[in-house]
Amino acid sequence: MKNLILRAVIKYFAGFIILSALIFIPAGSLKFLNGWLFMGLLFIPMLIMGLVLIFKNPQLLEKRLNAKETQSQQKTVLIISGIMFISGFIIAGLNYRFKWYAFPKWVIILGSVIFILSYLMYAEVLRENTYLSRTVEVQENQKVIDTGLYGIVRHPMYSATIFLFLSIPLVLGSLYAFLIFLVYPFTLILRIKNEEKVLENELDGYKEYKKKVKYRLFPFIW
Template sequence: MIRFGLAAIVIPIIIYLLAGTFRYWQGWLYWAVLVLPMLVAVCYFLKHEPEMLERRMNLQEREKEQIAIVNAISLIIIAGFVAIAIDLRLHGLNAIPVHLVLFADAAVFFGYILVLWVFKENSYASRIIQISEGQRVISTGPYAIIRHPMYLGVLAMYLATPIALGSWWALPIFALSVPFICWRIIAEERLLLRDLPGYLEYCQERRYRLLPHVW
């Protein structure tokens, strides 16, 4: 709950810094799309699956490769928000049509819902790449369609964020996260194939990692 409270406070500060004004409806809509589902999710998991929330609190990667990937993605996101701020000041707050902003917010929302669905289906889901004691292969819910649905939801949120906040300039920067997410997936699968019983058979049954019929 402390982290949720910090997010609810920090995000409006970032939104104000991006636009330089509180009269920035795109930012407040984006805040609502992120924070309201987060509030519902935190309350649900605190009551029903507190162990999963505890695993999500562990942010320290152990593999050097994953540390490099996470650091690169973090730099991309920071650079993306800097680009949003510059774009808003150069081109104003209404450079992107309202219907596209709303569509992007919907993409952020459904991306987040997909991530929450993953957490509901897979209590082993964690921020770091690891194998937990007693972990088993999950092949139900979104895992019945692709092997890494959480990353699909995350990418939807990343790619829709600059449009939701009114910036075209930042979109190519946020798009740089795609190859790093793919790299993270490949590295994660090496660990899962090595240490998680049954994962090879699951991969043989579910061919696609991120997008059906694509990859």
């Protein structure tokens, strides 16, 4: 348990430092209020969720800390996503620094609300599915979850992350960063198609689940 807590604390503060650098160094100032707003919206709920998992479900926290993909296609998706995030945060900082087009205040407020609601949806998915890992894999004794949000779409966590990540540039107030983050849904399509092949081959009952729940991300859309 001590090792798990130590790993979680290190990742938490490393993430805070790296993200701060990606946003505030390009911004050229610590007065970038949208940057601090985003940091608060991200890291305060993350801290709360981490504490809950430590005491309620440390096994799930262990899975969430493991980010080593073995599938080559998933590694490609992670690389593309990583480039997108880094570029998006840097552009948001530069947007503030050079006074490029910025979203009006109401868009920033709307983005903040969407971010919070998406995080709550993400937390609910974690509560419903204790098998969730950051990597594409089928775990020992894993069962198909077909209730709750999983009774509506097959990948509710990815649905939540689409709203979550697309709201980030809204909170940061940057139109150009938003255009970069639009890459994310397309990377998810690649990830989901590969992931479902793995689940069909390795997870008992998944083919039947696909027949029962027809939509992947959004009802009546896809």
